[in-house]
Amino acid sequence: MSNSEIQKTESQQVSTTTHWTQCLINDTSDAMMEIVSLETSLSVKKCLESPTIYEVTKNLPAKNIIKAVREIILNSARTFKFSENMDLSQATILASDLISYFKNESLEDIVQMFKMARQGELGSGKGRLDHDVVFNVFVPAYLDKKAEIREKQIINENKRLNEPAEEMSDYARQKFEELSQILSARRIDKPSTPVINHHQMWLKSLKNNVKTLSLQELYEEKSKAMKSDESVFNEAIKIYQNEIDSREQK
Template identity: 30%
Template sequence: MTLQRCTENRQAFNALVKLEKTLTVSDAIISSPLIATQGLKKDVVGEIIRILEFFLEVTGKDLEDYQKQVLAGDLYEKFKTDALEDIVLMFKMARQGDFGKVYKCDTFEIMNWSNQYLDIKSATRERLISKRKKIIEPEPSQGKYFTDLPIMLQEKFENIVKPKKNFIPRKASEMMTTEKTIRDLEKPKKKQEVLTTEKSESLFNYDAFLKNLQTNVSKMYDDALHKAFENTTKSTHPEVWKIFNNEIEFRKKTKK
């Protein structure tokens, strides 16, 4: 924002009226340049004086010229790492009674308004940061026990492996990711294990198993996933190995 191009106070006041209509604290945080970057101090102080005079004009208050000069210098130091828009908003909020009823207008009162406004701005900045974090950070994937999977998928896993009791911890056993599971996947089926009827054949289909594994691998706990990957032979079951490997790499990138 700049008022330097305005040749008289009336033009500057009209510009401030338009600015006040749409300006918010969030706007001042996101898109307003800092006072310290706006040029020479004397030029910026001149703009602050016009903002102060606009407030005095609207509220019917008055200050001596030397008081305006001193107060503008104080406001420059106070808002050096903020923006001119912040000073505009501070005076607007004071005029509207956000800091209490305006009984007097002097340096001490206005600097007190400045402190209250900067507290409001700080709280607004924290809300913006929290909102941005929620957008950026992905929700962590939630692991599930084997018994939480769909019944059809449980049946297909059960047709692949029959794990021994107490061979591995209960959680890993439920997730069907033990070394026994992988060995059963790798063993060629014996003739007597081949189902002879169409109805029996439909109980397990390797392509369907891969499809369901692709869908549900994201629900596995990390330790179960890594155990399954370590015990999968790439040369024998490349499709299964690839599914596990892709999920592990995806989780690494997500954590980073």
Template identity: 45%
Template sequence: MKELAKNTIHWIQDIPKNEDKESTALAIREELTFRENDVTLFKNLSTPTIIDLKKQNISTRDIIIIVREIIRKTAKTFKYAENMTLEQATTLASDLIDLCKDESIEDFILMFKMARMGKCGETKGRLDSDIITQVIVPAYLDHKAELREKQYQKEKYAKKQEDNEGMSPEAIKAFDELYRRLSVPKKEEPEKPNTPVLNHHHIYLENLKKRIPHYSLKLLMETEEKMIDQDVYKDALEIVRNEIRKRK
């Protein structure tokens, strides 16, 4: 796979364009073969979208030609699509670009590679408009959304670890326990007095009073907000608020 030429915005601009359409198509498909080995869902979270390319004055025609060859290359491996015409592929490419303006050329490369491997829904050997728009595209976007959510949770956890820096292990443990308790849905029926659950809660409150001075102000504010949203553990909320008042 060649490096981008100087001042090139996107690699599609470096593909040689000849008067002979089939020679150009062959050069594109050869480049796509190399690109297939480099694209990943993770990388595609940050690749330039179709909208981005158009803003950089890359023509719609050039984009359609690339997507058309992605489709044609894939069609050759599908039982009922191997004889797809140039006109049919061009129409499918144009429709796909309109449908997926927020996705990238690299998304299309990986999407059809996954479809060829049976990882983007059940196609039954077909590669037509209905299969692409109702099976392949939704399946691919689900894969991408799942990865995006995992990345969000990973970054959220890393941020939490960063916020916890400087706190003692005991304080972190106490905060995690409080967070866990707040995450449990509120029960409709109140607990009866003197039950083991309430006795345990009383012990928890006593321990919270001892450990909460070690919480950072930011964690105290987040804990207060979550308690208000949950509308539970009002006695614990008051402990947190008293500590916040002391810090201000």
């Protein structure tokens, strides 16, 4: 994905967050229905892709964000036995502190955290929803779960990119046979010029052939070339890497 496409996606994500936040504080909206609707579409994995609160503050006044988080808190407080009568000032202060603490997380994280807290997935607050329970029970438990999921995603992605090939492709077999002939020719001291010309022709052909390979195949062929001590593979490795970089930027 190109930089412009990445920026476009990030901008769309910020716009989505800004939209539901504005809906939440709209006097004519049903705040509870907005929150419940948002909760049904959220997951911790989706929160990993959401814009940070810091990014959202570039599009929304801090006052509006505090109001939105306050509505989220009050909506959850109604479900806790000893917090159902939380007043506006208590919710406002808690919202402000949460926003400050979660500045590098997302507003969606706050929504997801309270949803999981109500469902008992973050430990027991014993019917309470106050500063002590939120910051000493719910926040640490939620961020731990988020960190675990992020780590698993990184491990899975690394495994996918570095998984060794089970079988050499027909293309790879042909390529290594050609290179083997080149190396054999050098070992028996044949004139170097024809060999160099042949190698250059192969490299020129390789620049076109790599475009027909999948990204996974490119990683596999590059890995095999890197395992060889022969210098003739150096240019081939560069060709594979250039094609990989080109693909990953799109």
